[in-house]
Amino acid sequence: MAISPTSWISPLFWLTIVLILVSSIPCYSADPDLLQDFCVGDVKAAITINGFPCKPASEVTPDDFFFDGLSKEGNTSNRYGMSLTPGNVLSFPGLNTLGISMNRVDFAPGGLNPPHSHPRATESGVVIKGRLLVGxxxxxxxFHSKVLTAGQMFVVPKGLVHFQKNVGKGKALIYTAFNSHLPGAAILATTLFGATPAIPNDVLTQAFQVEEEVVNEMKAKFST
Structure with missing residues (x-):
């Protein structure tokens, strides 16, 4: 009876081969790798894909690769005392498919960048001015947190809930960077109490173990 050349190989051998192959798969960033030198996003395109279509190369200009939006101080006259200026693909289409973006975040004294998460990216940041509690x-x-001052850096792993609060006496400023051209942001209070259509009250009262009056009060604050 003929014996198959591979019949003597044990299942352990094949398991080892599979593990070697799996471990050799590279770890990609939040966004896929480029297929060309650049793909300046046509953010007004009628079609919807996982990202944005590319502008025709003949229409690309030097201005597509430069953005001055992060040079201006934001208006912090709001209930959070914070202003976030995004430098993502929506405001800077040259970032399309490059897997990077940045934000500028300005804080008034006591200002808060409220608890939120980025579903598509890890965040790193550096304090430019002031004293910030980052957690x-x-x-x-x-819970991990630390008070940082100018020149110090932090990182928040992808998808984890985090915040920054100005604990100094003056203004504060940070720049944050992401490994996605559009990291997204789920702000907890707005997501839960300002959703449209609204999340049912009985879901929120049971989740937070509070009375319906409390939920209605929260919805009144965050539904606009």
Missing amino acids: FTTTSNV
């Missing part, structure tokens, strides 16, 4: 919570409900 995030892991999926095991472990």
